[in-house]
Amino acid sequence: MDNPSQPIFNSATLTANIIAALAQVREQKPLVVNITNYVVMNNTANALLAIGASPIMTHSRQEMAEMMQISGSLVINIGTLDNEWIQRMQFAVEQANANNKPIVLDPVGCGASVLRTHTARTLAAKANNLIIRGNASEIIALAGETSQTKGVDALDSSDTALVAAQTLVAQYQANVVISGEVDYVVTASQTIRLRNGHHMMPYVTGMGCSLTALTGAFAAIGETSGLAATAIYAIVGEIAAEQSAGPATLQLNIIDGLYQISAEQIQQRLNMAVVAS
Ligand SMILES: Nc1ncnc2c1ncn2[C@@H]1O[C@H](COP(=O)(O)OP(=O)(O)OP(=O)(O)O)[C@@H](O)[C@H]1O
Numbered sequence: 001m002d003n004p005s006q007p008i009f010n011s012a013t014l015t016a017n018i019i020a021a022l023a024q025v026r027e028q029k030p031l032v033v034n035i036t037n038y039v040v041m042n043n044t045a046n047a048l049l050a051i052g053a054s055p056i057m058t059h060s061r062q063e064m065a066e067m068m069q070i071s072g073s074l075v076i077n078i079g080t081l082d083n084e085w086i087q088r089m090q091f092a093v094e095q096a097n098a099n100n101k102p103i104v105l106d107p108v109g110c111g112a113s114v115l116r117t118h119t120a121r122t123l124a125a126k127a128n129n130l131i132i133r134g135n136a137s138e139i140i141a142l143a144g145e146t147s148q149t150k151g152v153d154a155l156d157s158s159d160t161a162l163v164a165a166q167t168l169v170a171q172y173q174a175n176v177v178i179s180g181e182v183d184y185v186v187t188a189s190q191t192i193r194l195r196n197g198h199h200m201m202p203y204v205t206g207m208g209c210s211l212t213a214l215t216g217a218f219a220a221i222g223e224t225s226g227l228a229a230t231a232i233y234a235i236v237g238e239i240a241a242e243q244s245a246g247p248a249t250l251q252l253n254i255i256d257g258l259y260q261i262s263a264e265q266i267q268q269r270l271n272m273a274v275v276a277s
């Protein structure tokens with residue numbers, strides 16, 4: 001999606017772009033079509049609503065062509081996969097391609113089973129306008145390197161997934177977000193490091209899945225790098241965790257935080273560096 005002729009931005013411009021993208025999501029309220037897993041459907045729908053987008057969770061082949069005509073983007077999350085869902089996901093990707101809509105792929109548990117790894121690769125290869133958002137172990141496995149995945153949780157650091165992310169950028173003409181203690185946004189023109197978030201976040205299921213869904217909301221308004229969603233979500237998680245006694249309240253406070261996050265908070269909290277361009 002990105003190509004080397006795209007402009008390279010400095011941190012100040014990137015920050016302004018993130019803030020502008022948030023305002024645009026809130027103003028445009030884009031429809032985001034999600035085929036996601038049973039664990040997180042409610043959470044990710046609420047995250048999308050809280051940021052200002054309009055989610056729909058759907059998986060039927062019978063309505064997917066219509067849905068992708070009106071949707072701003074497609075989010076595919078392979079968290080609770082089976083054969084029937086794989087076919088639905090493939091059909092949805094075809095419909096998104098036919099309507100020129102961006103696709104966000106969350107390769108949940110990639111590397112933990114052949115089914116997940118093979119399916120994630122097949123979907124990535126099919127998607128024309130692709131953003132991949134995964135944790136380090138998933139990104140490493142998707143690129144064909146050896147990862148240390150344990151089910152859906154990462155055992156690798158984001159730094160060790162950077163080469164794999166670059167491989168995926170080239171292989172699928174995709175933009176790639178690696179999440180974890182440190183997040184990276186990797187495009188053909190730039191690699192951006194974000195040091196926001198909170199160590200309590202991995203104690204709530206589906207934190208990454210919500211980030212993926214939000215990436216779909218920003219892609220729908222044309223912010224297809226993954227940066228705005230990644231930066232805003234980690235800042236919201238950081239603020240929410242400071243107000244939370246534990247994971248249960250964190251989950252709720254993140255939804256409130258997505259609703260409340262302001263341009264000033266983004267300016268104050270954003271810990272971002274362009275590490276390669
Ligand atoms: N140790 C940490 N410190 C700070 N932030 C973190 C940490 N771990 C995760 N995060 C943040 O949590 C969010 C989700 O990232 P994570 O890598 O945990 O996703 P994931 O493994 O795909 O999660 P899931 O599969 O449960 O949805 C990101 O915003 C990331 O910045």
Ligand SMILES: Cc1ncsc1CCO
Pocket residue numbers: 037039040079080108152205206207209
């Ligand atoms: C726990 C879990 N299992 C399959 S999907 C999912 C949500 C976090 O990825």
Ligand SMILES: [Mg+2]
Pocket residue numbers: 106108109134135152208209
């Ligand atoms: Mg995940």
